[in-house]
Amino acid sequence: MPLDTSAYSLALLRVDGRRWNELRRIHAQIRTQAAADGSSYLEMGHTKVMCVVNGPSEPGPRRGGVATGGGGGGGGGQSKNAEVAVNIVIAGFSSVDRKRRGRGDKQVFELQSTISQALAASLHTHLFPHSTINISLHVLSQDGSLLAALINAATLACVDAGIPMTDYVAACTAGSTSTYAANDEGADPLLDMNHQEEQELPGLTVATLGDSDRVAVLVCESRVQVSRLEGMLAVGVDGCKQVREILDRVVREKGIKMIQEGTVERGVGLNDMELD
Amino acid sequence: MPITILPPKAFREPPRNLHHDSDDVMSDASSDSEDSDSQPGGVSLDSGETIHPRKRRSAATTSGSTFTKRPKTANITSSISVPRSAIVTPGERITTDPQWMRGHGTYLSSATLGEQAITSSLAGIVTRTNKLLSVRPLRARYTPEVGDLVVGRIVEVQAKRWRVDVGSTQLAALPLSAINLPGGILRKRTETDELQIRTFFAEGDLVVAEVQQLFQDGGAVLHTRSLKYGKLRNGVFMAVSGTGGGSGVVRSRRQVWTLESANNGGPIDVILGVNGYVWISKHVDPVIPEEAKNQQTGITNLEEVVSATMYSSQNDRIEPETMREIARIRGVVTALVENGLRVDEDMVTKGYNEAVEMALVSEGGPEDVYLGGERGEQLAAALTGRLA
């Protein structure tokens, strides 16, 4: 199904009616699973993922050689940093083609490794020697920007689990309206690509640390002119900052609700800080 | 190479977070991230309208039906307005003033971004002790402190110690030298004890213990050198969240007490481990054999006698009435946690009394111990009403 790119140049509207710099609706919740240390549910448009974090905790004696779930950021076992183990399950019904993914799927392995290493750089793993932070992600529905949604959900769940971190790792995708062959200067960068756009147009996934311009993850899997990169990266980094604000709002609202309900006592407000 | 992009059209700023606005009061209605199924667009960037808390609150209250099903607790407390600045989130700067010292939950942001600032690494609330600033997380795993009473589960037996799961980030250690050995408190540890280590505690046993000391890296060392501590039997275990943050067990005056239960249940022991692990069991008086009673019972002698049953894993006979009341207390604790209330002696006792009364008026009669769902909410509402 070729994407009708001519429509964009006429109305400057994308297939789903967004403008170039608009994110899709992001809806997120934290503390969705009572049994876990931390959990989250995140929707970016029609991409829907759930995340559960258990730990940091020290694995007991290993019985019968349990295989670790995926990429180990920072090494496990008796190291002086906590290991971040990520496990991704992609539901068979999550995409249109009902593709079954085996355990040894390299693409899933790469996703796990990426998320593990990206979070390990932000989480203060040195505080938890010998421990493992188990992050389990479930993909319920896919409509583009999968890696970005997974990173955002994992970040939220880690915040919920109370694991100290430098800052949020927020991610989003950016694309370009030009195909790789067309070297037109008028091509616009696009923010937050959906599945259809990902199929047709070049794009990349960016994750940044907090409010800074520092890029934790940059994955580009399509052919694109090198001159397009700067624009796409700029839009992507800006999008990450927007995503960070959204994630931050979700956490704050949950915290304020807990204070209102009396679960947590109020602390010293930031404004009282300067008094003495 | 600076990053610049020329926008093809006017770029509308997304609604930026307003958390620097201290008087931006979040109402309860606008913070219902869980209820947004009924309110589409909980967080939307695509529209030009920024989120107006007041506007959304009025919309929510006029529609009315959204909140009728909510527990009363929320309505009671929703009158308290909480400024957004009450919460700090990861990456938020707390202060750049160098007179403060940084405590848990904070780090010093790097100097390359200007002056060094004490920055939060958690979502939580700021607390200060003299010049020490720390952030208490909204929720986290249990962090052990010396003197804490904890309930734990043996997960590994090693040569001279046990590894105990206490719900912390690391397993705690219980050295063989830190338990009461059968045959008196002053007995010296021998090699035979090391060989028989599993006869004291084996994998899967539950223990109540005290944190004796902490390692540099945060690991805890436990001890059970008191008659109050040791192996647990005759009851049920439950895990709620501990003092790491959020609701659950809080540190209080008494973590262990005996409750005289209703409906012929007899006395019931409740142990609220500071780590969030709870043990509810039938109270068993130390069995003192007749011949021992007749003798002059000194304290060491009593120890000796008691320690014979100390490491038994056999449950005593428990009457159905007692079991029912144990289940009722368990239901009370669950209801407290589910409704975000703290778990301590006061709350559990009051909650239990309330539950007994509720059972009397319910269809099932006094034998009805169900405290889930609406019954739990009802219980919580009654408790908060009374306590407020």
Added chain:
Amino acid sequence: MPREAEPSANEKAFLLKALQDEQIRLDGREFDAYRPLELTFGDEYGVANVSLGKTKILAKASAEVTVPFADRPLDGIFTIATELSPMTAPHFEVNRPTETEVLLSRLLEKTVRRSGALDTESLCLVAGQKCWSVRVDVHVLSHDGNLTDAACFAVVAALRHFRKPDTSMENGVLTVYTPAEREPVPLGWLHSPFCVTWSFFGDEGETALLDADWMEEQVRVASVTISLNRHGEICQIAKLGGVPVEAVALLQCTSVALTKVKEFSTYLDSKLAEDAKRRDKGGFMAELRAENDRVVG
């Protein structure tokens, strides 16, 4: 699984101190300099032997006629297989892919296959029935860091060097000719992508190095692999986590990478030309021409 021994704390500190305070690498290279890259072709077509310092990689391309995939009847099959055996380093095991191996094979896949370097449609012989299956086996013979760049170079070199047997279709009969009957033909090649890997050091990844050796790889805090061709098209970028790096620095890395890729491209072209000349002299064609030139003496 035997774990690889990490460099000792002392060694790490030494390397980082030299790098950050003195701006010196252990082997004295410039930050943006590669180790000597050498390429030799085997006697057969499609064998490329690449060495980058002490890193040695052998890539062998081969082709056979098979049935195309049912969902892609007009495309041939192209696979890249990577092999990291215990020969490379003791912690690699046979039949259990390590993280290094999976990520390497994904990177090669994205760089060469997904970017469309090889024209898979030209591998089709009879639509839906017969096609060429081209396979490149990458064997890592010695691992001293920067496998990605060396492996990618080897794969591209092997494929560009490779000749598949010539075929013809006449009246529905497919004939595959042996090299003696007809000179084998090169693959339909569209562009040559190369990987350039930057490694970052320091708390905020402020120091960037090209072509890190094994020691540097173990100490680095983040890395980014950028695949480009000499026309300035990005085929793939992979910064899979690690310490965050300034976006501007990444853009600079990309532009430096482009100049490196152009150097690779020129080097490969000259090597291919050299090899073609060598083969031409004593090759089959020369033999034929020698007959015509024979002077009766």
